[in-house]
Amino acid sequence: MTDSGRTLIIGVDGGGTGCRAAIGTPNDGVLARAEGGRANVASDFALSIKNITSTVEAAAERAGIPRAELSKAAAHIGVAGVLGPIENAQVVSGLPYGSMTVTDDRPTAVTGALGGQDGYLLSVGTGTIAAASTSGTFTYVGGWGFAVADQASGAWLGRAALEQVMLCHDGLTDHTRLTRALLSKFDDDPNAIVAFSMAAKPGDFGTLAPEIIAGAQALDPWGQSIMKKGADHLMRCLTRLGFLPGDTLCLSGGVGPHYADYLAAEFLSGRIESRGSALDGAFQLARSNLVNQLESN
Incomplete structure (x- = not known):
């Protein structure tokens, strides 16, 4: 050719x-x-x-x-x-x-998300990407991988959820409907959670994210609290990147758009849908x- x-x-x-x-x-x-x-x-x-x-x-x-x-x-x-x-x-x-x-x-x-235009991106799926695009130059915060970063990501949510389930099982905090539902996925056996965690890749933890998101939407208190914690991290990332109210922001990935309900209003006034x-x-x-x-x- x-x-x-x-x-x-x-x-x-x-x-x-x-x-x-x-x-x-x-x-x-x-x-x-x-x-x-x-x-x-x-x-x-x-x-x-x-x-x-x-x-x-x-x-x-x-x-x-x-x-x-x-x-x-x-x-x-x-x-x-x-x-x-x-x-x-x-x-x-x-x-x-x-x-x-x-x-x-x-x-x-x-x-893909910004279509080559200036703006900010929070791409949150299995991992987390916080980025700014200015005249074709990209600047990032985080993105260091699940072992040491990826806060707010699907993998992070899944791992945090299982940690919470274990705390509930040990009587160190109270179960919610969400934590009980997650425990039931493992036949109410904490040892099964341990076995899962020992072999799990980030994507495996990420498979739990939809249930956490749904639990938060159903007003589960723990589900809402972990989503708010993730949103706080994302807002800190945007601030560090220089975001100002009214700037273009795209929320993408399987988890990213779900954080719109937890971000402060000033971060959303310039929100756009993903261009790709x-x-x-x-x-x-x-x-x-x-x-x-x-x-x-």
Whole structure:
């Protein structure tokens, strides 16, 4: 494919609960998308590479593109767990595409949600991204991963919920309807919670987030308190990034929009809906990277 407008481009958004891929060309845009298993290279590198590869191949099959053509494609891989040049190089060496740029999952989320415009993003899913975009430059607060950060995230909510359940079981605080419901998921057996926690990845903890959110919406006192605690952290992040009342703010991710009920009003006056997903951002960056590469040659 010598025509740059027909060159295959691939965008990948990989995170703790799943991987998404889009394939297309600069002229035609996205031809097909696919979803696959989790992809956090810090949690499980080999599984992440396997899931990225199979998800891209699934998208290619849907678009009627032979697998052999993927080796000629230009790709932007935005994947959780890329901490620096070592992980970057490992991802590049592990994937079969013609040319690649690799980042963590923050630039793709910001690019997709804000559509290349200035503003602020709180992308809260399995993990948490707090970011500002100014004239194409991104600034971040947090995003250091579940082990030491990701406050307000789905994984953080799930882990906090199980900690609360154990405190209730030990009689150190009172059960609520939500904590009793969570305990029942483990057959009312605290040892089952311990066993789960020993093997759980961030995405596993994140699977509990919908119940916590629903509990808070049903006015469960503990559910509301943990959502408020998460919102307090997110507001501190925005303030640190320089947010001012009226600035553009997008809440994205599976958990992010649910924090709108807990953020102070001054943070929401400039709120916008997401202009695109992190996968849209990855595809957009892949296209921009290809154009820049051709212009520099």
